[in-house]
Amino acid sequence: xxxxxxxxxxxxxxxxxxxxxxxxxxxxxxxxxxxxxxxxxxxxxxxxxxxxxxxxxxxxxxxxxxxxxxxxxxxxxxxxxxxxxxxxxxxxxxxxxxxxxxxxxxxxxxxxxxxxxxxxxxxxxxxxxxxxxxxxxxxxxxxxxxxxxxxxxxxxxxxxxxxxxxxxxxxxxxxxxxxxxxxxxxxxxxxxxxxxxxxxxxxxxxxxxxxxxxxxxxxxxxxxxxxxxxxxxxxxxxxxxxxxxxxxxxxxxxxxxxxxxxxxxxxxxxxxxxxxxxxxxxxxxxxxxxxxxxxxxxxxxxxxxxxxxxxxxxxxxxxxxxxxxxxxxxxxxxxxxxxxxxxxxxxxxxxxxxxxxxxxxxxxxxxxxxxxxxxxxxxxxxxxxx
Amino acid sequence: xxxxxxxxxxxxxxxxxxxxxxxxxxxxxxxxxxxxxxxxxxxxxxxxxxxxxxxxxxxxxxxxxxxxxxxxxxxxxxxxxxxxxxxxxxxxxxxxxxxxxxxxxxxxxxxxxxxxxxxxxxxxxxxxxxxxxxxxxxxxxxxxxxxxxxxxxxxxxxxxxxxxxxx
Numbered sequence: 001x002x003x004x005x006x007x008x009x010x011x012x013x014x015x016x017x018x019x020x021x022x023x024x025x026x027x028x029x030x031x032x033x034x035x036x037x038x039x040x041x042x043x044x045x046x047x048x049x050x051x052x053x054x055x056x057x058x059x060x061x062x063x064x065x066x067x068x069x070x071x072x073x074x075x076x077x078x079x080x081x082x083x084x085x086x087x088x089x090x091x092x093x094x095x096x097x098x099x100x101x102x103x104x105x106x107x108x109x110x111x112x113x114x115x116x117x118x119x120x121x122x123x124x125x126x127x128x129x130x131x132x133x134x135x136x137x138x139x140x141x142x143x144x145x146x147x148x149x150x151x152x153x154x155x156x157x158x159x160x161x162x163x164x165x166x167x168x169x170x171x172x173x174x175x176x177x178x179x180x181x182x183x184x185x186x187x188x189x190x191x192x193x194x195x196x197x198x199x200x201x202x203x204x205x206x207x208x209x210x211x212x213x214x215x216x217x218x219x220x221x222x223x224x225x226x227x228x229x230x231x232x233x234x235x236x237x238x239x240x241x242x243x244x245x246x247x248x249x250x251x252x253x254x255x256x257x258x259x260x261x262x263x264x265x266x267x268x269x270x271x272x273x274x275x276x277x278x279x280x281x282x283x284x285x286x287x288x289x290x291x292x293x294x295x296x297x298x299x300x301x302x303x304x305x306x307x308x309x310x311x312x313x314x315x316x317x318x319x320x321x322x323x324x325x326x327x328x329x330x331x332x333x334x335x336x337x338x339x340x341x342x343x344x345x346x347x348x349x350x351x352x353x354x355x356x357x358x359x360x361x362x363x364x365x366x367x368x369x370x371x372x373x374x375x376x377x378x379x380x381x382x383x384x385x386x
Numbered sequence: 387x388x389x390x391x392x393x394x395x396x397x398x399x400x401x402x403x404x405x406x407x408x409x410x411x412x413x414x415x416x417x418x419x420x421x422x423x424x425x426x427x428x429x430x431x432x433x434x435x436x437x438x439x440x441x442x443x444x445x446x447x448x449x450x451x452x453x454x455x456x457x458x459x460x461x462x463x464x465x466x467x468x469x470x471x472x473x474x475x476x477x478x479x480x481x482x483x484x485x486x487x488x489x490x491x492x493x494x495x496x497x498x499x500x501x502x503x504x505x506x507x508x509x510x511x512x513x514x515x516x517x518x519x520x521x522x523x524x525x526x527x528x529x530x531x532x533x534x535x536x537x538x539x540x541x542x543x544x545x546x547x548x549x550x551x552x553x
Contacts, residue, residue: 077435085436089429097421111468115402118475122395125387166418175414182406189399196392208479219480223539226473230532237528245458249451252428256443259435292469299476 029373032133033123037304038369039141040116041362044297045355047109047148052351054102060344062099066092067275074267077259098155105152110293112144112181117300119188124205126191127198133191136184143180150174210306214319218302221323225295229330233288244281251277279337287334294326294354301361308364309371318360325353390491394478397499398471405467405506412460420460423453456513463506470502470531477538484541491541494534501530 028034069091076084119140126133150173157170164172251274258266301322308315328350335343387395431446477498484491505527511520 073429073432077432080436080438082433082436085432086429089425089432093425107465111472114472118472118479121479122399122475125395166422167414171413171418175410178406178410178413182403182410185399185406186403189396189403192396192399196387196396208482219483220542223535223542227532227535227539230528230535234528234532245455248454249447252431252450253444253447256431256435256447257440259432260438260440260443289465292473296469296472296476299480303479 028130029369030134031123031130032126032137033120034369035134035137035141036116036120036123037307037365038362039137039144040113040120041358041365043109043113043116043144045113045358045362047106047113048351048355048358050102050109051106052348052355054106055351056348058102059099062095063278066095066099067271067278069095070274071271074255074259074271077256078262078264078267094155101151101154105148108151109144109148112140112147114293114296114300115181115185116140116144117304119185121207121300121303122188122192125195126188127195128187128191136187139180140184143177143182143184146177147174147181148177150177206306207303210303212305212312212315214312214315215302215305217316217319217323218298218305221319221326222295222298222300222302225291225298225323225326227295229288229291229293229295232284232291232330232334236284236288240280240284244277247273247277276337283333283336287330290333291326291330294329297354297358298323298326301358304361304365307368308361309368310360310364314360315364318357321353322357322361325350325357329354388482388488388491390488390495391478391481393492393495393499394474394481397495397502398474398478400471401474401499401502402468402471405464405471408467409464412464416460417457420453420457424450424457427453459509459513463510466506466509467502470505473535474498474502477535481538484538485544486537486541494537494541497530497534498538501527501532501534503527505531 069088073085073088073092076082076088119137123133128136150170153170154168154174157168159165159168162168162172167175251270254270255267255274258264258270298319301319305315305319310318329347332343332347332350336347427446427449431443431450434440434443434446478495481491481495484494486494505524508520508522508524508527511523514520
């Protein structure tokens with residue numbers, strides 16, 4: 001029976017049995033590498049879509065609610081109404097918790113996705129049996145989903161039926177998820193250590209030898225984005241961070257002192273400046289974090305291009321779309337203070353570009369796995385290599 | 387595998403495990419208490435303003451400032467240790483694309499690893515001391531990371547003097 005398999009280097013199907021064997025060993029169905037890769041991209045995609053939905057439908061409304069309640073608290077202090085102050089601050093706390101848990105869900109999902117991609121690349125060097133590596137991949141993925149879902153539920157579950165005074169069941173579930181990820185990552189570290197300590201020969205891995213155009217584009221572009229993010233972070237830390245922290249305190253002090261003295265104008269001015277300050281802090285931090293994270297994503301995806309079963313020209317186009325979105329998003333986020341909703345809309349559009357490019361690459365990898373699996377089914381002694 | 391790649395990959399995963407352990411400890415034992423303290427002190431200061439009690443207002447606001455200062459840095463440390471760890475692993479995997487002699491690549495790898503450990507450590511030390519030393523440590527750490535990363539980027543675009551993937 002003639003069995004053909006996709007050869008990523010040549011962008012064609014090959015009948016070469018040696019290549020076929022190597023493909024199967026490295027990327028067999030439900031192998032650790034495939035679990036980490038598909039699970040990792042799935043986590044990143046879900047985290048990004050969640051982040052986009054959160055940014056469009058929740059973030060700005062939530063910020064407005066926080067501002068409104070803080071203003072109400074300041075005005076209650078001005079009127080000498082202690083109970084209204086405390087009630088408004090309770091609302092501020094609830095809105096901030098709502099926002100914080102959603103940001104944490106978004107960030108942890110994407111970061112665990114990145115870590116999964118890294119562990120996928122490193123699997124050939126982890127000196128454990130494939131069955132153990134598969135178990136570790138499952139433990140990692142269960143933890144990587146449990147933590148963000150648990151964090152998301154913190155706001156809704158609260159302390160209901162909790163055995164602990166300050167931590168609810170959702171937090172406990174999230175912490176357990178974190179522990180699972182930690183254990184799986186630590187085990188991979190031990191496996192790597194065993195590989196290097198045993199002086200084993202490094203396995204040949206076509207992912208690392210690939211020097212295709214799209215791979216080079218993503219690697220160089222990703223490195224440039226990381227550097228851009230680092231420079232911006234360093235500039236922000238040197239020029240604005242301490243100034244912003246001092247302003248945060250002095251504006252709150254102004255609000256309090258103005259309220260105590262019954263000076264309405266002082267309170268209102270301080271409230272306006274406080275809102276602008278929070279906005280400036282948020283866009284600077286978001287621009288820095290997104291630039292670095294999308295840079296890392298581009299570099300990681302550069303390694304996986306041999307697994308993307310798309311035409312070479314389309315692979316280049318999707319790499320370009322991903323890089324364009326990755327640059328546009330942090331720049332537009334940074335410009336939100338100056339250009340408001342226009343920049344915010346462009347940033348959301350850039351987020352969609354990244355999601356589409358990532359989805360296209362994910363579909364390309366799924367096509368590749370489909371062809372690989374079909375070839376295994378068609379091979380008479382395919383059970384041996386499983 | 388070359389020494390520079392090994393250093394980045396092993397060092398990166400060790401740093402990721404360390405950063406996650408720190409985050410787990412922080413989430414279980416410190417974060418909720420810190421958030422309670424921030425919320426209570428800020429609400430307390432405004433309640434004191436409503437009572438026309440400036441002394442209590444100021445002391446509550448001072449508590450808020452200290453609690454917020456510590457909280458922001460502890461969260462930053464967790465995020466930066468893990469983020470930098472991932473960068474180390476990614477660079478380690480693709481470090482054969484940096485077209486410099488292995489000796490210089492080891493120097494770059496060491497700079498990246500040292501910066502990735504020291505920069506968040508300096509930020510963490512700021513929660514203990516507000517003096518200039520922790521700040522200087524953080525600046526030095528970030529300088530190491532940026533300089534080494536810049537060197538690596540130059541190596542990637544530099545003309546290839548050795549065959550790819552030789553290590």
